[in-house]
Amino acid sequence: MGKGKEIMTPLREGLLEELYRRLEEEILHYHLLGEELKKESEILRRGSAEGLTESLRSVEMHVEEIHRAHESISKAIDEMVSALGPEEKERNLGTLLTLLPAKERQRIRSYERTLAGLKKWTFQVNARNRTYIQDSLACWKDLVSLLTLPLSGPPMYVQNGTQPSSSPQPFSLNRRV
Numbered sequence: 001m002g003k004g005k006e007i008m009t010p011l012r013e014g015l016l017e018e019l020y021r022r023l024e025e026e027i028l029h030y031h032l033l034g035e036e037l038k039k040e041s042e043i044l045r046r047g048s049a050e051g052l053t054e055s056l057r058s059v060e061m062h063v064e065e066i067h068r069a070h071e072s073i074s075k076a077i078d079e080m081v082s083a084l085g086p087e088e089k090e091r092n093l094g095t096l097l098t099l100l101p102a103k104e105r106q107r108i109r110s111y112e113r114t115l116a117g118l119k120k121w122t123f124q125v126n127a128r129n130r131t132y133i134q135d136s137l138a139c140w141k142d143l144v145s146l147l148t149l150p151l152s153g154p155p156m157y158v159q160n161g162t163q164p165s166s167s168p169q170p171f172s173l174n175r176r177v
Contacts, residue, residue: 019077020111029065030066093112
């Protein structure tokens with residue numbers, strides 16, 4: 001049998017179904033991560049420290065789950081390539097796709113497109129959050145510096161509640177002798 005025309009045995013079908021399950025798990029956690037980042041945006045705007053702490057814990061948990069899913073996907077791909085093409089040296093997704101029938105290739109590519117879209121979306125939401133935080137910190141820094149840094153020149157005191165004119169009066173109009 002040529003590449004991509006392999007007959008799927010029950011063992012290989014089981015490995016493929018396990019790969020699909022792991023891909024779906026990764027997609028789920030990317031989706032949940034994106035939703036949590038959106039929630040984090042709202043929490044940042046409200047200024048809730050407790051909510052932000054909870055959100056950061058949730059984000060960390062989803063990132064860990066994504067890493068676990070990604071590792072298990074790599075392991076499943078390695079097992080699939082070993083089962084379908086033991087002579088193959090490289091055991092990656094590209095190699096696996098060349099060994100699978102067209103229907104399975106399309107399904108995996110669909111997962112890849114979904115993952116790419118979710119990654120882009122989470123990156124955009126995270127970038128917005130980062131920009132908001134940086135802008136907020138800059139604002140606070142400016143405010144604190146106004147309150148804590150000494151004035152660059154001598155203070156100007158207003159005598160009798162009126163501010164002296166910045167331009168000197170001509171000698172003839174100056175009534176002071």
